Amino acid sequence: xxxxxxxxxxxxxxxxxxxxxxxxxxxxxxxxxxxxxxxxxxxxxxxxxxxxxxxxxxxxxxxxxxxxxxxxxxxxxxxxxxxxxxxxxxxxxxxxxxxxxxxxxxxxxxxxxxxxxxxxxxxxxxxxxxxxxxxxxxxxxxxxxxxxxxxxxxxxxxxxxxxxxxxxxxxxxxxxxx
Amino acid sequence: xxxxxxxxxxxxxxxxxxxxxxxxxxxxxxxxxxxxxxxxxxxxxxxxxxxxxxxxxxxxxxxxxxxxxxxxxxxxxxxxxxxxxxxxxxxxxxxxxxxxxxxxxxxxxxxxxxxxxxxxxxxxxxxxxxxxxxxxxxxxxxxxxxxxxxxxxxxxxxxxxxxxxxxxxxxxxxxxxx
DNA sequence: TGGATATGTTTACACCGTAAACACTGCCAT
DNA sequence: ATGGCAGTGTTTACGGTGTAAACATATCCA
Numbered sequence: 081x082x083x084x085x086x087x088x089x090x091x092x093x094x095x096x097x098x099x100x101x102x103x104x105x106x107x108x109x110x111x112x113x114x115x116x117x118x119x120x121x122x123x124x125x126x127x128x129x130x131x132x133x134x135x136x137x138x139x140x141x142x143x144x145x146x147x148x149x150x151x152x153x154x155x156x157x158x159x160x161x162x163x164x165x166x167x168x169x170x171x172x173x174x175x176x177x178x179x180x181x182x183x184x185x186x187x188x189x190x191x192x193x194x195x196x197x198x199x200x201x202x203x204x205x206x207x208x209x210x211x212x213x214x215x216x217x218x219x220x221x222x223x224x225x226x227x228x229x230x231x232x233x234x235x236x237x238x239x240x241x242x243x244x245x246x247x248x249x250x251x252x253x254x255x256x257x258x
Numbered sequence: 259x260x261x262x263x264x265x266x267x268x269x270x271x272x273x274x275x276x277x278x279x280x281x282x283x284x285x286x287x288x289x290x291x292x293x294x295x296x297x298x299x300x301x302x303x304x305x306x307x308x309x310x311x312x313x314x315x316x317x318x319x320x321x322x323x324x325x326x327x328x329x330x331x332x333x334x335x336x337x338x339x340x341x342x343x344x345x346x347x348x349x350x351x352x353x354x355x356x357x358x359x360x361x362x363x364x365x366x367x368x369x370x371x372x373x374x375x376x377x378x379x380x381x382x383x384x385x386x387x388x389x390x391x392x393x394x395x396x397x398x399x400x401x402x403x404x405x406x407x408x409x410x411x412x413x414x415x416x417x418x419x420x421x422x423x424x425x426x427x428x429x430x431x432x433x434x435x436x
Numbered sequence: 437t438g439g440a441t442a443t444g445t446t447t448a449c450a451c452c453g454t455a456a457a458c459a460c461t462g463c464c465a466t
Numbered sequence: 467a468t469g470g471c472a473g474t475g476t477t478t479a480c481g482g483t484g485t486a487a488a489c490a491t492a493t494c495c496a
Contacts, residue, residue, distance in 0.1 A: 083452080221404060222398070250390075253431065254427070255431075261484060
């Protein structure tokens, strides 16, 4: 459902892939790594061009940028997004390796940085910090999946974008309000 | 990967299923409906036993109950949870049919009710209400998937439970704080 | 009683992932 | 230059899978 069709599209014999990967899952794991690296690069690019300034507003902008780009990437490349979370991806595998790609920052690392800044700027109480990256991640991850796979499949893109902003509003408020 | 093995476990010929379902996907859709109904029943049971009282605290308790049971169900029945969101499930299909099961309330309907109560109790500003069910849903859905499939696979159950509560704290705060 | 309906089986086919054996190319050490 | 070797590709083959078609059986109602 993947391997043979992939070889066909590349115009090569079905078993050619076995010279490069142990089996189908190994190939998918490699694709997962590549997709993760690409996602990280996309997010990094947007975060990088946030102008410096008040740490509070920078932190909020970073949080928004990470979330927005995360679901944007999923909508633009649903196949790659799925592949990225196929398996493997054990927190470690998303941050540690990245031998081929540049940008040492994984998506998770970028999110963590934004949250750390949010705490150090005083906008987010430090009691709320533990595991916060997983909470924020869950929100955008779930939303992305509902959009590309799930019951929100039919939502038009522009509407999805505005709901994404509402989602990030909610997360930000949940972290930073009294 | 499913059909033939299923027939084998039931002890029946591979094609017996074709007398009941058009194809593999139709069978999976039926399983999805059943899983959705079961999930709704589980959530309903917990919500139902929340004692009456101050609408504000009832609404918050309902929100917490729905979220907690949602991820609890996913952790307890990962297979069914996956099946539930296999395909089909078009918002409508989760609420409308339910011809066989009892409890007309779908998971989404229960969540919607909790949010409506949260608004009418004054705890949640009505400007925040639009699409709020999808925001809350995204959060628990994503978290459940990260836990059973994704990078949080390794998190022990008791820890997952406490992070779930933190997640709901975040969502509740995001909805109800100034 | 007899036919329709529901359910199950057998046979057959194309496709998939994968193993094993074989063929070709380029490079390096002798 | 030559031999071997690592890298890459192909061919053939096997078991598993979803599905179509034809056939069988049981159950129920006119």
